[in-house]
Amino acid sequence: xxxxxxxxxxxxxxxxxxxxxxxxxxxxxxxxxxxxxxxxxxxxxxxxxxxxxxxxxxxxxxxxxxxxxxxxxxxxxxxxxxxxxxxxxxxxxxxxxxxxxxxxxxxxxxxxxxxxxxxxxxxxxxxxxxxxxxxxxxxxxxxxxxxxxxxxxxxxxxxxxxxxxxxxxxxxxxxxxxxxxxxxxxxxxxxxxxxxxxxxxxxxxxxxxxxxxxxxxxxxxxxxxxxxxxxxxxxxxxxxxxxxxxxxxxxxxxxxxxxxxxxxxxxxxxxxxxxxxxxxxxxxxxxxxxxxxxxxxxxxxxxxxxxxxxxxxxxxxxxxxxxxxxxxxxxxxxxxxxxxxxxxxxxxxxxxxxxxxxxxxxxxxxxxxxxxxxxxxxxxxxxxxxxxxxxxxxxxxxxxxxxxxxxxxxxxxxxxxxxxxxxxxxxxxxxxxxxxxxxxxxxxxxxxxxxxxxxxxxxxxxxxxxxxxxxxxxxxxxxxxxxxxxxxxxxxxxxxxxxxxxxxxxxxxxxxxxxxxxxxxxxxxxxxxxxxxxxxxxxxxxxxxxxxxxxxxxxxxxxxxxxxxxxxxxxxxxxxxxxxxxxxxxxxxxxxxxxxxxx
Amino acid sequence: xxxxxxxxxxxxxxxxxxxxxxxxxxxxxxxxxxxxxxxxxxxxxxxxxxxxxxxxxxxxxxxxxxxxxxxxxxxxxxxxxxxxxxxxxxxxxxxxxxxxxxxxxxxxxxxxxxxxxxxxxxxxxxxxxxxxxxxxxxxxxxxxxxxxxxxxxxxxxxxxxxxxxxxxxxxxxxxxxxxxxxxxxxxxxxxxxxxxxxxxxxxxxxxxxxxxxxxxxxxxxxxxxxxxxxxxxxxxxxxxxxxxxxxxxxxxxxxxxxxxxxxxxxxxxxxxxxxxxxxxxxxxxxxxxxxxxxxxxxxxxxxxxxxxxxxxxxxxxxxxxx
Numbered sequence: 001x002x003x004x005x006x007x008x009x010x011x012x013x014x015x016x017x018x019x020x021x022x023x024x025x026x027x028x029x030x031x032x033x034x035x036x037x038x039x040x041x042x043x044x045x046x047x048x049x050x051x052x053x054x055x056x057x058x059x060x061x062x063x064x065x066x067x068x069x070x071x072x073x074x075x076x077x078x079x080x081x082x083x084x085x086x087x088x089x090x091x092x093x094x095x096x097x098x099x100x101x102x103x104x105x106x107x108x109x110x111x112x113x114x115x116x117x118x119x120x121x122x123x124x125x126x127x128x129x130x131x132x133x134x135x136x137x138x139x140x141x142x143x144x145x146x147x148x149x150x151x152x153x154x155x156x157x158x159x160x161x162x163x164x165x166x167x168x169x170x171x172x173x174x175x176x177x178x179x180x181x182x183x184x185x186x187x188x189x190x191x192x193x194x195x196x197x198x199x200x201x202x203x204x205x206x207x208x209x210x211x212x213x214x215x216x217x218x219x220x221x222x223x224x225x226x227x228x229x230x231x232x233x234x235x236x237x238x239x240x241x242x243x244x245x246x247x248x249x250x251x252x253x254x255x256x257x258x259x260x261x262x263x264x265x266x267x268x269x270x271x272x273x274x275x276x277x278x279x280x281x282x283x284x285x286x287x288x289x290x291x292x293x294x295x296x297x298x299x300x301x302x303x304x305x306x307x308x309x310x311x312x313x314x315x316x317x318x319x320x321x322x323x324x325x326x327x328x329x330x331x332x333x334x335x336x337x338x339x340x341x342x343x344x345x346x347x348x349x350x351x352x353x354x355x356x357x358x359x360x361x362x363x364x365x366x367x368x369x370x371x372x373x374x375x376x377x378x379x380x381x382x383x384x385x386x387x388x389x390x391x392x393x394x395x396x397x398x399x400x401x402x403x404x405x406x407x408x409x410x411x412x413x414x415x416x417x418x419x420x421x422x423x424x425x426x427x428x429x430x431x432x433x434x435x436x437x438x439x440x441x442x443x444x445x446x447x448x449x450x451x452x453x454x455x456x457x458x459x460x461x462x463x464x465x466x467x468x469x470x471x472x473x474x475x476x477x478x479x480x481x482x483x484x485x486x487x488x489x490x491x492x493x494x495x496x497x498x499x500x501x502x503x504x505x506x507x508x509x510x511x512x513x514x515x516x517x518x519x520x521x522x523x524x525x526x527x528x529x530x531x532x533x534x535x536x537x538x539x540x541x542x543x544x545x546x547x548x549x550x551x552x553x554x555x556x557x558x559x560x561x562x563x564x565x566x567x568x569x570x571x572x573x574x575x576x577x578x579x580x581x582x583x584x585x586x587x588x589x590x591x592x593x594x595x596x597x598x599x
Numbered sequence: 600x601x602x603x604x605x606x607x608x609x610x611x612x613x614x615x616x617x618x619x620x621x622x623x624x625x626x627x628x629x630x631x632x633x634x635x636x637x638x639x640x641x642x643x644x645x646x647x648x649x650x651x652x653x654x655x656x657x658x659x660x661x662x663x664x665x666x667x668x669x670x671x672x673x674x675x676x677x678x679x680x681x682x683x684x685x686x687x688x689x690x691x692x693x694x695x696x697x698x699x700x701x702x703x704x705x706x707x708x709x710x711x712x713x714x715x716x717x718x719x720x721x722x723x724x725x726x727x728x729x730x731x732x733x734x735x736x737x738x739x740x741x742x743x744x745x746x747x748x749x750x751x752x753x754x755x756x757x758x759x760x761x762x763x764x765x766x767x768x769x770x771x772x773x774x775x776x777x778x779x780x781x782x783x784x785x786x787x788x789x790x791x792x793x794x795x796x797x798x799x800x801x802x803x804x805x806x807x808x809x810x811x812x813x814x815x816x817x818x819x820x821x822x823x824x825x826x827x828x829x830x831x832x833x834x835x836x837x838x839x840x841x842x843x844x845x846x847x848x849x850x851x852x853x854x855x856x857x858x859x860x861x862x863x864x865x866x867x868x869x870x871x872x873x874x875x876x877x878x879x880x881x882x883x884x885x886x887x888x889x890x891x892x893x894x895x896x897x898x899x900x901x902x903x904x905x906x907x908x909x910x911x912x913x914x915x916x917x918x919x920x921x
Binding site: 065069072073075076081083161162164165166168169172218221226227239241242243244245247264266268269270271272275278279282283285286462467514 | 637647648649650651653654657682683685686687688693696697755759760763766767768770771772774866867869871875876879882883884
């Protein structure tokens with residue numbers, strides 16, 4: 001999709017020819033996350049959808065206990081130290097950001113009075129200054145008022161490297177100041193089309209200045225309130241056992257009327273995903289369970305009891321296959337897969353194309369992932385096509401064989417194709433995870449028919465995903481020919497996501513394999529487009545550049561998308577949960593309620 | 600028997616180098632193991648590499664293993680166990696939080712095991728190869744052949760899912776008061792305690808039976824019987840006391856190791872005990888917590904060894920400790 005196509009698509013949304021949701025889906029399929037797509041619409045002056053709240057309870061409290069199960073318990077409750085989503089979710093019970101993302105990429109105000117837009121003066125003309133108007137009459141759980149000083153403090157706290165906040169990336173390049181008690185000015189170093197990052201969503205939760213002021217910087221670990229959160233959220237802190245239990249009780253002064261519905265909340269941690277699903281779907285001991293990485297077949301069986309349901313929430317995670325563009329079997333200066341080498345076979349585009357034809361995505365969805373992995377023809381470049389439901393991801397052994405034949409790869413006596421003494425034999429690695437091993441087997445089988453031999457390798461997840469420099473089996477080292485894992489769009493802004501294919505980010509011994517470009521793919525046009533996007537002020541032009549980059553990487557078959565991995569959650573039949581694939585599970589915890597009778 | 604003061608002192612002194620050796624081995628193994636507590640930070644592109652680097656530096660993880668070990672040892676000697684990388688709170692606090700639940704669940708299961716093993720073992724020994732002995736023998740074989748993860752899941756399937764009588768998620772803090780509080784605690788503890796207790800009881804029953812059988816054949820038991828003592832008195836006063844000697848050693852030595860067995864059971868029932876703390880620390884590469892927990896375990900093993908020897912002397916005055 002080029003800039004023109006993108007502009008006309010935005011116009012189509014304005015004229016109502018394309019729904020907002022379709023626009024979001026369309027952009028997602030070219031690698032642009034829903035929040036970014038939402039911001040593009042906002043920039044174009046298209047008003048956000050005003051989603052009607054489905055909240056039906058008419059008074060605060062009286063809902064009894066809400067029991068939720070996270071099979072990895074929260075280990076800390078300071079959102080600025082959060083290591084994984086479990087910690088962000090635990091913190092989000094008590095702390096709130098200025099705004100959060102709904103499932104359609106709408107920015108929904110929480111502690112902000114309204115979402116900044118160019119119309120209300122919240123977004124400056126040059127796009128460098130964002131002015132947030134804060135909600136008045138919000139009280140911290142200890143009764144102190146919430147003001148702009150708290151917001152400014154969070155920026156000082158998180159951006160101080162000595163604090164060692166994991167949120168530092170969102171705060172280090174901005175300047176924040178208070179205009180008055182309820183107005184905050186955020187200044188960006190350059191025009192930032194994606195400005196809704198600091199103070200928004202999971203990295204935007206605000207902690208109180210009056211309790212953390214003394215613990216900024218090196219003393220951050222000593223703050224007693226790291227373990228006893230005092231926030232503005234719908235529930236007040238009761239007690240916390242790291243890795244096991246977070247408990248909260250209703251906040252009688254919550255700033256939204258008639259909310260929350262439940263009197264207490266219990267977030268239990270530990271155990272495994274299957275039994276978590278069981279506790280919600282089969283015995284009803286718990287109301288909600290997080291991240292059910294369980295085979296769909298089992299989920300369907302548990303669901304049959306009728307006590308709970310499985311919620312599938314689309315997000316930006318994609319299971320994909322990466323090719324190695326360097327030679328993993330030759331050592332240069334003490335480094336395998338060095339960028340000074342070239343992969344002897346995979347640099348042949350015909351081979352990469354053939355392998356992509358041999359990934360039977362339909363079967364992988366049908367037989368392995370079910371509802372929890374949707375076969376994806378993702379990253380396509382035709383706006384007409386991604387709007388149609390009949391997207392085809394091609395699986396064609398015949399065509400793959402022909403392609404290889406034409407490129408000079410002839411079948412040898414052992415059934416494996418070869419050319420100039422080089423055989424089509426590859427090592428295909430992934431982490432130990434049952435669906436992944438099954439996927440490997442499906443791909444291997446198809447490849448065999450086309451004369452390609454895959455040696456399957458699986459590495460324990462804790463090693464595969466580690467950054468251990470001494471271990472040859474980590475995914476960033478890529479000491480194999482092809483590998484597969486899930487890439488997560490943790491940050492909506494594509495600038496960070498898309499540096500995965502720029503040449504200066506190639507993972508090497510020199511950068512301790514922390515470079516983000518793992519395939520070591522290199523393309524001059526891509527590099528130029530990325531540099532251009534970094535300084536592009538017009539958000540639509542910038543988005544078009546990112547989409548172009550995506551196309552370059554996908555069309556050149558640096559990667560093969562396999563299945564999209566939506567979020568999988570289980571909830572009680574009567575529980576109503578506003579879900580979002582772009583924010584914390586608890587992004588709208590205040591709106592959770594229980595229906596009197598199951599619908 | 601006089602209290603063997605010098606003996607205890609000598610044993611404690613011997614324990615010091617063994618504990619040191621254990622800590623060196625533990626530390627080295629953990630240092631060599633793959634993985635990094637900040638792996639998630641490093642692989643997250645939103646977090647600048649400097650943050651993970653500064654955290655590593657702040658927590659002193661880039662120093663050589665020897666320096667780290669000596670620092671850990673020095674702090675440990677002063678009672679500072681360090682703090683968890685994952686939750687940034689003190690290891691001792693983490694362990695203290697988990698200890699009551701562990702003692703409650705493991706302690707009850709040990710008591711249950713003894714309550715089953717002693718009477719069944721002794722009774723079986725008094726009537727060897729009777730029907731009771733045969734049945735008990737078969738059951739104990741089944742008992743210790745079935746791993747706890749199997750019996751645990753079986754109980755959950757029957758009592759939670761089919762019958763819906765018992766909860767299978769253990770909660771250490773229950774929001775209830777009065778008798779309901781105790782009732783809820785009792786209900787949720789039934790399954791984990793049964794699983795652990797019966798597993799332990801199975802092996803202990805075999806020991807009690809064979810120990811009692813050895814004693815029952817001895818001449819002094821025949822003498823006691825011929826004196827016209829009641830069978831009850833003979834068994835309790837003369838047989839059991841002597842048969843208990845090897846059993847005590849066994850029980851004392853197995854007390855610390857049951858913590859290891861509890862790792863699996865705690866995971867199945869989500870019991871927030873030391874075992875689940877250890878396993879989550881291992882998964883998160885949280886070295887200070889792993890060190891803390893394993894070191895406590897080693898101390899317990901050595902401590903209970905000593906205890907077993909002392910109790911031994913008390914039970915059997917013929918054994919001299921000095």
